[in-house]
Amino acid sequence: MRYLPLTTDDRATMLAKIGAHDIDVLFRDVPKAAVFPRSVFDLPDTQGELEVDRALSRLAAKNVSAGSAPFFCGAGAYKHHVPSAVDHLIQRSEFLTSYTPYQPEIAQGTLQYLFEFQTQVALLTGMDVANASLYDGSTATLEGVLMAQRITRRPKAILSGGLHPHYAETVETVAGLSGTIVRTPVTPGKAEDIAALIDDQTSCVVVQSPDVFGMIRDLRPIAEAAHAKGALLIAVVTEIVSLGLLESPGAQGADIVAAEGQSIGVGLNFGGPYVGLFATREKFLRQMPGRLAGETVDAEGRRGYVLTLSTREQHIRREKATSNICTNSGLCCLAFTIHLSLLGEEGFTRLARINHARACALAETLTTVKGVSLVTPNFFNEFTIALPRDAASVADELADKGIIAGVRASRLLPHDAAVKNMLIVAATETNTDADIKDFATALAEVLS
Amino acid sequence: MRYLPLTTDDRATMLAKIGAHDIDVLFRDVPKAAVFPRSVFDLPDTQGELEVDRALSRLAAKNVSAGSAPFFCGAGAYKHHVPSAVDHLIQRSEFLTSYTPYQPEIAQGTLQYLFEFQTQVALLTGMDVANASLYDGSTATLEGVLMAQRITRRPKAILSGGLHPHYAETVETVAGLSGTIVRTPVTPGKAEDIAALIDDQTSCVVVQSPDVFGMIRDLRPIAEAAHAKGALLIAVVTEIVSLGLLESPGAQGADIVAAEGQSIGVGLNFGGPYVGLFATREKFLRQMPGRLAGETVDAEGRRGYVLTLSTREQHIRREKATSNICTNSGLCCLAFTIHLSLLGEEGFTRLARINHARACALAETLTTVKGVSLVTPNFFNEFTIALPRDAASVADELADKGIIAGVRASRLLPHDAAVKNMLIVAATETNTDADIKDFATALAEVLS
Amino acid sequence: MTMNSQGRPSAAGVSESAELPTISGDRGLDHEEALIFELGRKGVTGVDLPETQIAHERLGGLKRKAPIGLPGLSEPEVIRHYVRLSRMNYAIDSGLYPLGSCTMKHNPRLNEKMARLPGFGDVHPLQPQKTVQGALELISELMRWLTTLTGMPAVAMSPKAGAHGELCGMLTIKAALEARGENRKRVLVPSSAHGTNPATAAVAGFTVDEVPATDDGHVDADALEAKLGPDVAAIMLTNPNTCGLFEPRIKEMADAVHKAGGYFYCDGANFNAIAGRVRPGDLGVDAMHINLHKTFSTPHGGGGPGAGPVVLSAALAPFAPLPLLMHDDNGFRLIEDEADLPEGAKPFGRMCAFQGQMGMFVRALSYMLSHGADGIRQASEDAVLSANYILASLKDVMSAPFGEGPCMHEALFDDTFLEGTGVTTLDFAKAMIDEGYHPMTMYFPLVVHGAMLIEPTESESKESLDRFIHVLREMALEAKAGKTARFEGAPRLAPRRRLDETRAARAPVLRWKPKDLPQAAE
């Protein structure tokens, strides 16, 4: 087998050195009943690269990739162009095949980029500090709620109805165990009145902006209302590119920012791996979940970086840790930070403007189709339209015409009859004028 | 522009340091008539990655790639599976973006792999020494003839009719300037009588095996005949994989081996870059063209490698050099040597056997089609079939059916009416049973 | 001058006092590298994008007012920055990486290539399902491999790493207990457990009760059984355990907890010792996460991402979280909502957005198809063989606390052999860095003093193991002989010497701030 360096001779020599006449001797502690012969597996034997490549390519070919069609899905994951330098660099052996930087003397590469990543995330979100990533936006949101519960010692969390339903369910599943989760009802395109729900048992309010329908939410009044009651505001961002054009959550008063970083560097990947961004105020630092890279000096006084404040973490604090997370999104942080380094201030803000421009153009074009109306008056690169009939069947028919038209709201909110005809549509720099035109034409056909 | 680090400010500061008020000052020696304004170019301005990617992908999509169809072209370039580790490794920055290893202290990586490459080539060909590559098989053949002319001080070179016509034309073009090139007539599937043509003006005989029709040639009698007259035998190999199953040219008495290494590691690339392999006997070493890596020690006695015997080369010897070559096929050598290291003795010989087995299976299947006969009784992974009508039209019609059926002999030998109906067909480990079946079925249809 | 030492006193060259410091601060192929924030400047970008005019912005008055503060760099500078950083890292691809518990095995490049096929890498999690049938089929095929290899009937695919899988497993147990109307709170966790185990139990709302280890490195089964009771929700064992040993009384403990009405959560981080030879299902396991980034070789990537699917017993299977993957006449289908559930399913909720770490799934399946069942078994055997070979070759000069019996895929040593030498486990490990090796896992598991846990994996040749053994033997002998020079203040030959972790934690500097801006060069 091409990945196994030991030869039959090697194995015999090694067994002899060990003093075992047979490999089975080494497995002697396995209960007899649990040792099973090779034959019980109904699985194939070793295959060469060519065969494996063929088998998997065959599966891959059964999917419609985003790059192969006019493509408008968003709702928490966005199709962006990732410069080729990113994928080249993250595949450097020294990045790809290294472990968590527990030995800083031979992991300065990883540690320095994490430090830079943390800085970038703090800058984007307008916060003081950021960690070295969590799994994704949804689990970052959950960690934010758990952190708020710890900080405030209050059980209740209020989730805006504009929060991505998957995120809300993730929070409910875990934070609901020890606390109360209140999900506000939602009318797409409208801001709900959250302030009224905040009481002195409220640990936090969780608001996504742009929300799952693409609506830009003003966080400032909510921050004020929350702070007035001693609660924290957790701002959620699923499209990080929006921060190139929109006021940062930090500037709007957020205490914790939980975001999905997938748009920058990472790619779609059918849902994962993604990268959870997590930032907060300095004063909450010691309640933060996840790894942190910090600056220090070596024995000779040279600047260097280490993982720090690990007394928050499970491997030191065990059941008292701020989170159980261990493996995080390392290489996706790298992809994120490289892409963002390439963009820089100028590139990132331009990218954001292009995204907004594309979405505006798409909204204008789609709303010329008879029966189609815009639900979200404000948006960044994603908005919701109302169709004259069930969005599920429309999206389906558009897919048959080769247009991947967006995400039907009913897929995320199956119990909400009011959203049945709504389609959540995103546009990015990857959408051409032709894409937009094709979409509108096909939509008109389907609806006629 | 994303590749240019200087800012407008930088440029101004630098000009000031230089004492030039304008960039044009630096170009003051350019004749006025030759300075032309930007506007004379009918060429587009800077484009982003996304746009360039789109433009080139659109062109790429207009071609039928070998991996996307049942594919049987050979005749000097072969479709093989290259393990993914190869492409990963050759893209390591330290390999990809380094220059010729003129500073050995910081180029041991390149020098060591060249030394290993030379050893592998010498082993495969059964020769004493090999160089660090030439451009491709055809120019290696030319260099072989020039070298033989230098060694023997004789003008005549005899080219077997089985030598790839492109190779023969390449030799004629240059070696014909100062010498006489005799191309023997050829009957596909037969060995011509070369011995009779060798005289005391003959510097060398050039024989390809397997020849351009796929026929395996016995080099031993030709070597004997050549040596008897004081001429050299240059053996040419266009399918290096054949040496996993066939007696090496060295063992058959060749004095110089010129080969194409494309099959191992390099890929099809529509004809280039490829890698010319060149090996010879120790006694001819100082007449060899091209770079050589050699072993030595450093100031502390540690083993290391350098480019050596450069007194043969143009940068030292100028018009008296053994060749004018400078840039060679560096990174393709690397791809070759990595692929061959992965294969090893076991993998390489297995690969050769599989290729032969596939070709045998293909030959058996195709010759069951009515009107199709096998022209080459012996072959490795490529053979020639005779069709009942013009091979050009047959290949064309097969292409319309999605089968890339091989190379018509008339494309290489347009003036030879005898080969008009012949098709040169190759099979490798990448051809499945289904490919073979599809080919035969389509061929039967086209011929019926 | 130079950016390499900005904000900090430069000490380039000082490390080798006999030597001339270089002018640049760089040393041959070893370049120092400033932060991107120190390198960047205004007016440069590494991405060319057109300037866009937007006639009517629809930003609801929330347009950003201040600049973000990101540095501008051209593409060549960015490439050089990360290439230089990478060269400061150790990696599997550059040497043996014997980190116990981490399974730093070879990461095949084929898997990287497969994960990047547009049909996998460039599909959206919420595309119409009929446009992602191949992706769903891949997940389904991976599920078949995982359930077959573990002998368990079901698997939850969404967890994003081992710890996330633990949480998923414990929440499944919680849901199963609730379905039985029980509110058991206590979870028994051995003292040797990885930190994620107690941390997870706590996140899932359980209380942790620690079970001691025996002197021979096993879970004290008697103590564990004594602790069982009607309030015990589960035991969380690692098997093979974190001392690198197979728990011989595993089945007995499983039976005991089942008898007491609890469940058996198994930490599957060490599955690489037994995959293809032992099915956890046959040992009485109810839930076990599998770190695809360990056993199935998806790259660790400097800390992640990973994937932690959880295999489940029949008792727990109904409670697996959403989404579920079903197959019927219309093809594959993701069940994302309660309304749509198949008969008997009672999902406890959702672990995260979307359906899991597809990128890792592709790599893991590529690994499995490449190895085949026979190769997976052989890999486990080779991993165990290599660890035992190291144990047998070093136990006379280092001290193996449980050294007599065979170990599984990792060999555990303690610091007894260093007693009185003045050399600590840390010194010993750091001296390995100078020798060109990544240190083993240190000070884990906690049940052994000065632990050194060596996991060679199946990816090393015998020649490589022999060199490693030779170096460790010589080091141990030197330490015992009082030759401590190479241990003092090691490493001396790495990009950095020992870093001041106390300083880092006391006054944390967790990001660059503009005040650190460099003075202009020269």
Added chain:
Amino acid sequence: MTMNSQGRPSAAGVSESAELPTISGDRGLDHEEALIFELGRKGVTGVDLPETQIAHERLGGLKRKAPIGLPGLSEPEVIRHYVRLSRMNYAIDSGLYPLGSCTMKHNPRLNEKMARLPGFGDVHPLQPQKTVQGALELISELMRWLTTLTGMPAVAMSPKAGAHGELCGMLTIKAALEARGENRKRVLVPSSAHGTNPATAAVAGFTVDEVPATDDGHVDADALEAKLGPDVAAIMLTNPNTCGLFEPRIKEMADAVHKAGGYFYCDGANFNAIAGRVRPGDLGVDAMHINLHKTFSTPHGGGGPGAGPVVLSAALAPFAPLPLLMHDDNGFRLIEDEADLPEGAKPFGRMCAFQGQMGMFVRALSYMLSHGADGIRQASEDAVLSANYILASLKDVMSAPFGEGPCMHEALFDDTFLEGTGVTTLDFAKAMIDEGYHPMTMYFPLVVHGAMLIEPTESESKESLDRFIHVLREMALEAKAGKTARFEGAPRLAPRRRLDETRAARAPVLRWKPKDLPQAAE
């Protein structure tokens, strides 16, 4: 022990006498690495292929009898081998690479990606032409860029590197002369020319007549004109020349040779100084190769591959070699044979099999489309600006033989400033290695004593140039001040110290041989 020093006395660690040698011979992240032949063994392979039975072999009795002797290695070992080797190399991606005449500019990764599109990388040169229309269109588009940028009417695409392009150009000239019934033999080549120029002239069957340089680094135009005569086939000039200067009398020399009935071959290696600003066609050039691996950034790859298309004047265009690329109503078509020629074409033959370096064509076009005409012009200006900045910043401490005037894209220094210091050009260059820099081109061009030719390219930031200048200034000042410690025996900090080239050439060891087989470890 260890393979790292087989066959040679190991001296690991000796380089730093004050330090303890390591046991392994490796040093931190710097690993020594044996040859694959020393690492490999029987019974292992890095590629899984099935064993095949062949019922009837058709090998004509020429089946191989003896084994080849290739070593067996598993994939993980192969990866580690090449990763370790790579880490011993300097690269553009790790630092400034100021090799004059080589144009070591940034190699964009987009170009690598494009070249690997299956539609380019996985097409066969002899596929039916209707199945490769996109590939032919790409070549045609690249031809358009090349002819437009050079102001020349035609271009031959098949040459595989610069020297091959020179040969193509000279053969075109030969054919044109023959068509005129002339058999001119002499080619005038300046003494400053790159070695490939005279070597090429010789291969093409010409005799070389050397033209001296003037004191200010130009070709002596008067001497050149004096040498012209009815037997002169061509002049071969480099412009900008190898001293980094634009030949001010270029047009005059072109006119003179034309008047004398000869042709003007221009070595285009230095096109990066003028692309987008000056069209060689306007200077009277008849043929010029363009190193796509210089000006258009296809990677040098440790020595190749490159591509050397040759642009041709109207006088020479008809003689371009086969194949030709045509476009008509049926699309693109390669003319591969005399029979098929368009009106007026009289190709001199064929340079090589197939149609040229497609892989490089894709990369070069990707570079051109990315830069655009404006970007190409800006790149040339930045390259020239950067070289002049270096010249201006160093000329007071180093000696610039032609230092007053502006230079083009490279700055030439000589060793006058080292006179009497005991430091040679070689010492100076090798000391740069310790500072983290690749040396400049040394001892070329030959017309200057102890030449040091610095070509920064447009890919360096001002900060990077400033650091480089600072280091070189300090070095020069130290040398002049008699502080020669860092120059003696430099480099000290590279993977190897100076290598014994004499020994290598005296008793050449050009391959591994089995007698060097290592003893089994331990």
